[in-house]
Each structure stands twice: as C-alpha cells, then as structure tokens.
Amino acid sequence: MTEPLAGYNFAYLDEQTKRMIRRSILKAVAIPGYQVPFGSREMPLPYGWGTGGIQVTASIIGRTDVLKVIDQGADDTTNAISIRRFFARTAGVATTERTAEATIVQTRHRIPETPLAEGQIIVYQVPIPEPLRWLEPREAETRIMHALSEYGGMYVDFYEDIAIHGRIATSYDYPVLVNDRYLMRPSPIPKFDNPKMDMNPALQLFGAGREKRIYAVPPFTKVKSLDFEDHPFAIESWDEACALCGSRESYLDEVITDDRGTRMFVCSDTEYCRDRGART
Amino acid sequence: MSALAILDDDEPPPLLRASAVTIAYGPRIGCRDVSFDLWPGEVLGIVGESGSGKTSLLGALSARLAPAAGRVLYRLRDGTIEDIYVLSEPRRRLLLRSDWGVVQQNPRDGLRLGVSAGANIGEPLMAIGARNYAAIRREAAEWLERVEIPADRIDDPPSTFSGGMQQRLQIARNLVTKPRLVFMDEPTGGLDVSVQARLLDLIRGLVADLGLAAVIVTHDLAVARLLAHRLMVMQGGRVVETGLTDQVLDDPQHPYTQLLVASILQV
Numbered sequence: 067m068t069e070p071l072a073g074y075n076f077a078y079l080d081e082q083t084k085r086m087i088r089r090s091i092l093k094a095v096a097i098p099g100y101q102v103p104f105g106s107r108e109m110p111l112p113y114g115w116g117t118g119g120i121q122v123t124a125s126i127i128g129r130t131d132v133l134k135v136i137d138q139g140a141d142d143t144t145n146a147i148s149i150r151r152f153f154a155r156t157a158g159v160a161t162t163e164r165t166a167e168a169t170i171v172q173t174r175h176r177i178p179e180t181p182l183a184e185g186q187i188i189v190y191q192v193p194i195p196e197p198l199r200w201l202e203p204r205e206a207e208t209r210i211m212h213a214l215s216e217y218g219g220m221y222v223d224f225y226e227d228i229a230i231h232g233r234i235a236t237s238y239d240y241p242v243l244v245n246d247r248y249l250m251r252p253s254p255i256p257k258f259d260n261p262k263m264d265m266n267p268a269l270q271l272f273g274a275g276r277e278k279r280i281y282a283v284p285p286f287t288k289v290k291s292l293d294f295e296d297h298p299f300a301i302e303s304w305d306e307a308c309a310l311c312g313s314r315e316s317y318l319d320e321v322i323t324d325d326r327g328t329r330m331f332v333c334s335d336t337e338y339c340r341d342r343g344a345r346t
Numbered sequence: 347m348s349a350l351a352i353l354d355d356d357e358p359p360p361l362l363r364a365s366a367v368t369i370a371y372g373p374r375i376g377c378r379d380v381s382f383d384l385w386p387g388e389v390l391g392i393v394g395e396s397g398s399g400k401t402s403l404l405g406a407l408s409a410r411l412a413p414a415a416g417r418v419l420y421r422l423r424d425g426t427i428e429d430i431y432v433l434s435e436p437r438r439r440l441l442l443r444s445d446w447g448v449v450q451q452n453p454r455d456g457l458r459l460g461v462s463a464g465a466n467i468g469e470p471l472m473a474i475g476a477r478n479y480a481a482i483r484r485e486a487a488e489w490l491e492r493v494e495i496p497a498d499r500i501d502d503p504p505s506t507f508s509g510g511m512q513q514r515l516q517i518a519r520n521l522v523t524k525p526r527l528v529f530m531d532e533p534t535g536g537l538d539v540s541v542q543a544r545l546l547d548l549i550r551g552l553v554a555d556l557g558l559a560a561v562i563v564t565h566d567l568a569v570a571r572l573l574a575h576r577l578m579v580m581q582g583g584r585v586v587e588t589g590l591t592d593q594v595l596d597d598p599q600h601p602y603t604q605l606l607v608a609s610i611l612q613v
C-alpha cells in the first residue's frame with residue numbers, strides 16, 4: 067500500500083458525496099433491482115467511460131481493499147488500466163489482476179470466469195439503466211410501469227426477433243427479472259454472463275453516472291432472464307476452443323489477425339486464460 | 347354513498363353508467379351534465395359537429411380524462427360496480443388492458459409503427475401475461491384473417507400498410523384480448539368511401555359476433571346509421587337529443603338535429 071496523492075481526499079470524492087452515494091447503495095440493496103436516483107458528480111473522465119462505476123467504487127473502497135478492474139474481460143485495456151491507476155493513486159490501495167484476491171471488482175461488459183465468492187463486491191459500469199426506455203421514452207411512465215410490474219411490452223422485442231431470426235437475438239444487456247419483482251438491465255454484459263448473476267454469493271452493484279442511477283443485486287438473489295415458454299433463454303456457444311488456452315467453457319472473442327480474414331477465438335477474460343495457459 | 351346505492355335494485359345493472367359528467371378545460375367547458383346508461387352488447391353513437399364535446403366525453407368515459415364533476419360507473423366482470431375514477435390506478439390500468447379497447451381516429455396513434463403487424467396484435471396479449479410465442483403468433487394470424495389482412499403481411503410493419511389496413515389492424519389489436527367494451531373515435535375518419543364501407547361492414551360483423559358493447563363517436567351520420575343502435579346528439583357540450591338511431595335520424599325533434607340531418611348531401 068502506498069500513500070494517496072497529496073491534495074486529494076481519499077479515493078477522490080469528498081466524504082459528503084460518498085455518504086450520499088452510500089445511502090443510495092443501501093436503498094438499492096434493500097430493494098433488489100430498483101433504480102435509486104443519486105447526485106452523480108463530475109468525474110475526471112468522460113461519461114460513457116465508467117463515471118457511475120467509479121463513483122460507486124470510490125464510495126465503498128477502504129484502505130485495506132484490493133481492487134481489480136476489467137474492461138471487456140481484460141485487465142490490460144486502456145479503460146481498465148486508467149481506472150485501476152486512478153484508485154492506486156487517489157486511495158493508495160492495492161490492486162490485482164487476480165479475481166480471487168480482489169475484494170472489489172469493477173467491470174465493464176463482463177463478469178469474470180472465476181466464480182465470485184462471499185464477501186466480494188462487483189461494481190458494474192452502466193450506460194443506460196432503464197430496461198423499458200426503448201419501449202417508453204417518458205421517465206414518469208416507466209416508473210409507473212415498474213411500480214405496477216407492467217413488463218409485458220418487453221416481450222414485443224423478443225417476438226420480433228423470433229419472427230425474423232427464428233430465435234431471440236438479443237445477445238448482450240439481456241433483460242432480467244430480479245427477485246421476481248423488478249425488471250433490470252444487467253449492463254452490456256453478454257447474455258453468456260446472465261446465469262452467473264443468479265444466486266451469486268457476491269454483492270453486485272450497478273452505477274450509471276450520466277443517468278444518475280444506482281441499483282443492486284444482493285448476494286444470493288434470484289435473477290431470471292426473460293424468455294418465452296417455447297423459446298427458453300439460452301447462452302452463446304462456440305464451435306472452436308480458445309486458441310491460447312483451449313478452454314471450451316469461457317466466453318470467446320473473435321479476433322481478426324490479418325487483412326485476409328484470418329481469425330482466431332480467444333478467451334475474453336485475460337486472467338482466466340493466462341491461468342489456464344500456465345497450468346497446461 | 348356506495349357506487350351501488352344509486353342503481354335501482356329491480357333491474358339488471360347497465361355495463362356503463364355516466365351520471366352528470368362535466369369536463370372543464372379551465373373556464374371552457376368540454377361537455378356538461380351528460381348522463382346515460384350503456385347496456386351489454388349495445389352500440390351507442392355519439393354524433394355532433396366538431397367542437398361539440400364528443401371526444402372530450404369519450405375521453406372521460408374511457409378513463410383517460412378525469413371529469414370535473416359527475417361519475418362514470420362500470421360493471422366489472424365479477425359483477426361489482428365501480429367508479430372508474432375511484433378505482434386504484436393498478437386496477438384502472440388493468441381494466442384498460444383487459445376489459446376495454448380504444449380505437450383511435452388516427453391508426454398511427456393506436457399502433458406501434460416500428461414493429462410488425464403480428465407484434466402489434468400480440469402486444470396486448472403479452473401485456474396480460476401471454477408468454478408462449480407459438481400461441482401468440484397463432485392468435486395474431488387468426489386475427490389478421492378476421493380483419494381481412496393477408497396472412498403473409500404478418501411480419502410487415504404497419505407503416506407499409508394502407509390507411510384502411512392500418513385501421514383494421516388497430517381494430518384487431520384492440521379486440522384480441524376479448525374486451526367487453528370498445529371506444530371508437532371516428533373509426534372511419536380519413537378513409538375513402540369504398541374503404542369506409544368495408545370497414546363499417548367489418549366492425550358491424552365483429553361487434554355482433556363478439557357481443558361487444560361499443561361507444562362510437564362520429565360526425566358522419568351514415569356511420570352512425572349503420573353501426574349504432576342508439577344515438578346521442580351533442581351540441582355545444584350538451585346532449586340535445588337521444589333515442590333509437592332510426593327514430594332520431596328519421597324523425598329528429600331538436601332543431602339542431604333537424605339541421606344536422608338536413609345537411610347530409612344527397613347524391
């Protein structure tokens with residue numbers, strides 16, 4: 067652990083702001099899947115780069131925490147490196163690339179392949195928190211729809227997919243019902259990760275900075291992906307195995323390797339892939 | 347006073363009862379002191395010129411425009427009678443989804459234009475809990491046939507449909523949940539005469555087949571003649587004459603009704 071940057075409060079945000087965000091988080095945990103408004107602050111990075119996630123992390127992080135940050139499953143992309151370094155400098159906390167060692171995992175677009183454990187917290191960066199937004203542009207109306215559980219319209223999209231493609235074509239940000247009550251956007255994770263949210267032992271927090279909303283899935287909470295009786299929810303599958311580690315269980319990215327269309331499939335979770343590579 | 351107390355015990359209760367409904371837009375009056383009963387299976391026509399308060403009244407009856415005074419009572423499927431503006435919001439919205447249909451004058455207001463015809467018919471079903479794709483699609487195809495839209499258009503968006511087809515699609519979307527009461531605001535407005543005739547034929551057939559009660563607002567007396575059992579003539583926000591359709595149109599009593607009937611063009 068190193069000393070935090072001089073001239074900044076611990077973890078960048080002032081204590082009153084953290085207090086306000088923690089109150090929103092507590093409310094969000096108390097009502098699983100419900101979007102709690104909060105006073106989102108200007109952060110030293112642009113909207114869309116994780117301002118919501120970074121504020122949630124800044125509010126819950128303590129000196130003894132160990133932070134892991136991933137972007138599309140990778141520890142070594144620009145966004146992940148920048149946010150990890152941000153907290154290393156402003157809070158002086160230890161950082162890691164190992165999911166098992168981390169107490170807080172901030173993520174964009176993935177849930178780590180390594181199962182999360184009790185006591186860990188995963189913080190999602192959320193661009194659009196409202197699952198009903200495409201259906202109903204008025205915020206006042208979507209709130210009523212949530213209050214009355216009027217979620218039938220969500221199936222219109224699925225109906226269209228099946229009519230046109232023969233299957234539900236939504237592949238990421240796949241809507242879920244939390245605790246049999248609130249409809250929730252899981253942030254743009256692939257639907258491959260949806261089953262991991264169900265009864266997960268870790269606390270899952272979601273922060274949307276531009277839209278000023280926080281929501282949560284407490285540990286061991288039921289998370290069900292929406293589907294039709296005769297077209298049940300299914301995750302993606304691949305014909306190939308990971309070209310680096312040979313995994314057939316993880317989420318694979320398709321990578322184009324030259325300008326003649328040669329491609330390879332590799333794990334999107336870099337830590338998981340490296341671990342397996344080391345073992346075999 | 348309970349909602350029931352104002353109804354007589356010795357006759358079967360009406361499906362819908364409006365009592366002294368007044369709608370005000372600030373100092374301006376939309377309609378004043380309108381009272382009537384609507385019985386199951388009955389089609390009531392509301393006629394009058396533009397600005398006579400027809401659409402305001404329809405809004406109040408269909409729970410979309412709270413009246414300044416008066417009450418609208420509705421008999422639910424379980425037989426209880428409720429004031430629709432006293433009903434809690436969840437129950438009122440459920441009523442609108444499951445028991446009532448509202449056919450708008452402009453089909454583009456009543457349809458979801460971005461999604462296919464099949465999804466437009468399926469949406470109300472999904473809204474009341476249908477979760478089986480095959481069953482929803484079967485129902486959608488069946489209703490397309492009933493409203494005379496070719497089955498192969500099921501996956502086309504309504505924006506590619508003609509005005510008459512859009513209106514028929516809107517009717518299918520409203521009837522798919524088997525409502526007991528349908529409100530129609532100028533259902534044939536903006537359509538040419540031959541398309542109007544087919545649509546009227548269709549509506550008349552469906553209303554009779556399904557035993558629907560309907561309230562139809564129109565300024566077109568020919569539409570009223572074909573569809574309505576009973577007529578209410580409105581002028582300046584007031585009901586000036588009511589009666590059986592043929593009686594009102596063939597033997598108008600009020601000067602305004604006489605004027606209205608006399609101004610129909612004869613060809």
